[in-house]
Amino acid sequence: MIDIILDLFGxxxxxxxxxxxxxxxxxxxxxxxxxxxxxxxxxxxGLDCCNEHRxxxxxxxxxxxxxxxxxxxLAATKAKDYSINxxxxxxxxxxxxxxMISVGNTGALxxxxxxxxxxxxxxxxxxxxSIFPCYNGGFVCMLDCGANLEPTDKDLVNFAKLGSDYKxxxxxxxxx
Numbered sequence: 001m002i003d004i005i006l007d008l009f010g011x012x013x014x015x016x017x018x019x020x021x022x023x024x025x026x027x028x029x030x031x032x033x034x035x036x037x038x039x040x041x042x043x044x045x046g047l048d049c050c051n052e053h054r055x056x057x058x059x060x061x062x063x064x065x066x067x068x069x070x071x072x073x074l075a076a077t078k079a080k081d082y083s084i085n086x087x088x089x090x091x092x093x094x095x096x097x098x099x100m101i102s103v104g105n106t107g108a109l110x111x112x113x114x115x116x117x118x119x120x121x122x123x124x125x126x127x128x129x130s131i132f133p134c135y136n137g138g139f140v141c142m143l144d145c146g147a148n149l150e151p152t153d154k155d156l157v158n159f160a161k162l163g164s165d166y167k168x169x170x171x172x173x174x175x176x
Contacts, residue, residue, distance in 0.1 A: 007087035009038040010104030019046030026053040037087040062086040072107035
């Protein structure tokens, strides 16, 4: 089973819409579980329609939301009850068959990931990855995506290595 941890708070859209969209994935893929992180009352109201797959859904309560307009440093220095903090903590404490999706503050996500999970050896910066499907049925992994305004030559080599490792068949599970 692959556990997908979802921080659906802090983005521009209603979390209930995102909850319902994520639940549709349970109907398609039998090898996933979902862990929603955020205000459990909001999440549970979005799950009212979904009793069929409830055994594959977990909810982690978080009482605060760091918005995209907030300073990312708040997530590392102030209240630790932000949904993004709890989602990264959940990811850190979960197994190798986990991944995380966040619609929240990208700066906070990168900073907290570095602090809580850490970087790979010899890496100096995190890189955002974007996956694009190709016409031939494969995919392209693009790293950094403009997140680093002044990458060094070492950063670029590290990003290339990360992308290459990501594309290895045994390094990632791609859901077709």
